[in-house]
Amino acid sequence: MKLYGMTDSGNCYKPRLLFAKLGIPFEHVETSSRDGTTRKPDFLAMNPNGKVPLLELDDGRFIWESNAILLYLAEGTRFLPDDPYERALVHQWLFFEQYSHEPYVAVRRALSRYPERAAQATPERMAAALEGGNRALGVMERQLSQTPFLTGEGLTVADIALYAYTHDAQIGGFDLPRFPAVSAWLARVAQDSGHVPMDSAG
Structure with a gap:
């Protein structure tokens, strides 16, 4: 999987931290929201809201919003209860x-x-x-x-x-x-x- 995000952003830190705790490899793509990168057409085609973090799945689908990414990654793990x-x-x-x-x-x-x-x-x-x-x-x-x-x-x-x-x-x-x-x-x-x-x- 590929994670677009800013290293110094807390919202982008969330999925990186969960990836690490799960031991799942991923590719980090440094993507700044401060230099206009997230407002460019190629990024908006992936996330029309123009923000990071953005997770690209292996099959090419996308998930945006940090907490939605957390919930997706945590499914079936100790980080998300079944009850x-x-x-x-x-x-x-x-x-x-x-x-x-x-x-x-x-x-x-x-x-x-x-x-x-x-x-x-x-x-x-x-x-x-x-x-x-x-x-x-x-x-x-x-x-x-x-x-x-x-x-x-x-x-x-x-x-x-x-x-x-x-x-x-x-x-x-x-x-x-x-x-x-x-x-x-x-x-x-x-x-x-x-x-x-x-x-x-x-």
Whole structure:
């Protein structure tokens, strides 16, 4: 399989991390959304939404959206439960990641990290992102104070999805030591077999 993505993107890190934990070989194609590559006709023919990550299957079909790629790769593995309720909990946290976590934690990280976005980092926007991100981290803290992983005893794609932008949230100015259960969870995810850092392309 072929994975189009940016090495320094948390959303693109998610499927790379799962590939590594599953021990599945893949080809990484560095593809930037910041230089216009994803808006070119050849890329839009693969993903009309013009974003990465994008997974190309062996048969030439495509899957886009990071969490959809995670769910596809995790099918039939330890990272996605068979039980309907437990599977629903995984989906619950994936939706949480996209709607309550990523818009604040990932966005504040991007505004802090990329010079081309500095003009968008107004005090008001940064404050709102900090507030929203801390609220999301607080929700995770409450759950991870009760269970070792987000859906219970085992690591799932829910953990991988939320690990991606949480593990370097300090880049965006988040004080992770304020969330000891989240910090301990980050260590557990990193200690799981097959783990690779974010700067590993594949």
